[in-house]
Amino acid sequence: MMFSKAEMFNRKASHPKYRANEIMKVLALSEGAVVADIGAGGGYFAMRFAETVGSEGKVYAIDTDRKLLAYIEKCAEKNRIANIETILTGERGVVLPEQSCDLIFLRNVFHHLRQPEDYFRSLKNFLRPKGRVAVIDYKKPRAVMRFISPIGHYAEERFIRETMRKAGYVLVESHDFLPEQSFNIFQAAENGK
């Protein structure tokens, strides 16, 4: 059976190895929250967020790939999920309503960003006070794995943290239960430029 790119992303995101339930637990979203899933892929997490935040909440499923967004729209319709809005974006940044998001979530997307510091600096405009940015990405593969891992499909945790600090964020949580990925949560620094 052939799977589409969207289905492949969702199969991976939902595989027990990647611990989606624990990720959801840690994020502890409230009903009514507004979430931006940047680089939403096949929408596995966007759907879960939509279910959790309920009809009073909202999820922006954002991607540079129109076909992935069409897939998410189709799944949302099929599952009668009405609180997902898809947004087709360019590579350099996203436009969202100012101060609208309780959580901005990027899973396996950081390593795609060409100018991550600028990217995250501009995202601060879309966070509500106390809003969070959660970044999950592949850690640098161990030497033996580098032969079979696609080149550059990871972001070193140190680099993620340093980039976020420069972009005006502070680290508020870090989790190490994911076997292959780092998981850090940030908030805008009080004096973040």
Ligand SMILES: C[S@@+](CC[C@H](N)C(=O)[O-])C[C@H]1O[C@@H](n2cnc3c(N)ncnc32)[C@H](O)[C@@H]1O
């Ligand atoms: C490896 S997939 C991860 C998909 C999803 N987050 C997940 O965890 O299953 C990376 C996704 O990011 C999207 N993407 C790449 N660069 C992007 C950018 N600059 N802005 C928004 N989305 C981007 C890709 O189209 C793709 O859907």
